[in-house]
Amino acid sequence: MKKELLLVLKSLSLAVSILILTSNITFAQTTIIVESGLNTILDAVTDHPGDTLILKKGENYVLDQYVFVTEPTVIKGEDYTLEDTDPPALISMVADPGTAGGLWMFLPSADFTLENVAFIGYTPSNEAIGGPVAVDGEGITVNIVNCVGENLNYLVHGGKANRNTYNYHDNIFFNLCTERADNYSGSLGPANAGDSLIYHCYNNTFFTGGRAQGLTTKGAWQQSVIDHNTYVNTWGETYYKNYGYQYTLTNNIYYNSHIRGYVGERLKADTVYYEGDHISYDDFGDTLNGEVISFPHVIDSVDMDGLERIFVATNNLKFNEQRVLDWNDAHTVTEQPFLTPSNAYWADRYGWTIENNWTPDDGTDYDPEFSMAIPDDAFEILWLQSEERRLAAAERSLDYPHALIWSPNDEAKGEFIWPLPFEFKPTTEALMTAGSDGYPLGDLNWFGPEMVAAWENGHAYSVGEIELTDLDLVNYPNPFSSTTRIRYNLPSSSDVIMKIYDVTGAEVANLVNEAQIAGQHEVMFDGANLSGGVYFCRIMAGNAFQVHKMTLIK
DSSP: OHHHHHHHHHTTTSOOOOEEEEEEEETTEEEEEEOSEESHHHHHHHHSTTOEEEEOTTOEEEESSOEEEOSOEEEEEOOOOTTOSSOOEEEEEOOOTTOGGGOEEEEESSOEEEESEEEESBOTTSOBOSEEEEOOSSSOEEEEESOEEEEESOSEEOTTOOSOEEEEESOEEEEEOOSSOGGGTTOOOSOSSOOSOEEEEESOEEEEESOSBOOOOOOTTOEEEEESOEEEEEOSOSEEEEOOSEEEEESOEEESOOOOOOOOOEEETTEEEEOOOOSSOOOTTOTTSSSEEESOGGGTTSOOTTOOOEEEEESOEEEOOHHHHHHHHHTTOOOOOSBOHHHHHHHHHHTOEEESOBOTTTTOOOOOOOSSOOOHHHHHHHHHHHHHHHSOGGGSOTTOOSOOOOOTTOOOTTOOOOSOSOOOOOOOGGGTTOSTTSSOSSOGGGGOHHHHHHHHTTOOEETTEEOOOOOOOEEESSSBSSEEEEEEEESSOEEEEEEEEETTSOEEEEEEEEEEOSEEEEEEEEOTTSOSEEEEEEEEETTEEEEEEEEEOO
16 A cells, blocks of 8 residues: 555656546435545545545545635545455545645535545655644534544644534544644644534544544533543543533543653743643642543633533543553552542532543443453553653653554554454443443444444344334424423333433433333423424333434424
């Protein structure tokens, strides 16, 4: 693959075949099949703005400049599985030496979707690019779906853009790294200082490298939903300084995560501008002392009474292997808590929901016992990162490579690795139904597409198989504007629990909790005080489960 990319680099002036126009029309968009080669995606976006572009599995698509996306656009690879011999369609960049750092693949100023594709964050000459996406506007929705990203600095950089929505789901991000500085390694965005955005991140795996999320927005309408993700061998706080007012963190696994160590003093123009992190993270005022840094800094100093600040952290697992704990002991590094002390303080004061988490803080952590052990040499990279962070600025090596990555065969940074050399399916029985939704913790993709499809459709889960018990659960009218009647049928007398949940998994109503006789039943649900959107009605009757989707229109 590297040889192919280098050949492309040498033939920038050669003509390449670009497009085959097909007769497929989907949702009023023309479907374009894009041939592999240099800048074929650029030409396709330019010549067919707003169309859906189809990339071929196993083919390489190379860019040497930005692609400006000015119309709503979908770039979609052919379907693939992790077991396929051919990798997903791969998008990469080439650049003259010394120029890669300022390059991004796509600059959307309109809604943009990447689906079923792979991308790599280094050129064939092993220089880091900025990343796949840099948002160039406001009010934009960016979707990253079922993609594989390797050796990335940023995934999506939102800058200071406002009112944007970011959806990441069913992706694998491998080697989160940067050439900038140790403290930024692996920041995936999506935003730096903008506000009023929505961020949904679910069923993703992050393996090896720095921060998995650098979301630092502070708008009053921001919503973050982080659900069923798996984080392995990540260092630096997983979620960096989130100012969000609606924050839901559920059903995630953090394994050997937040391996931070100590960051020494930093110099700028021979002046110390940062004195360094605490070697112990027990201080209340230290904002770097937990997996989750999510409290409203903007209003810390004022009375929060009356503000609708929502924070939910439930059914998450944090676990560090013994060799990580031994390293921490040897270097006098305090184990990172799951939540910062400030999170716990605000939760106690304002009734935030923090419960059912399995972490060392509570002495209830479980080893998820992944189906594949983490290779020893992947830990060597982790230790090098951590050790470097402990050194004072004067002791640091001038040629220290900030972007340390792991590969099974020592491939170059610009070499895409396929098939993926890891698998993180948890096998511990206690975790198989530990989710707030009854599903296993972590990225459900490791259990196969059937489970993911069942989860997305709101079906109930039981160990070993997907079950949907037909209780004839319906509501009418549906959609509804204020109230709706929910009807169901019990095949036998049983204890019944019926609850309503919003799309974040938060419970909004408890309608039934009693023993009922067999036969048809009906209950009224009043959504007059709720915002419009999708809600889920879940009924549990004995050993029977069913979930039904309802739409509230305002």
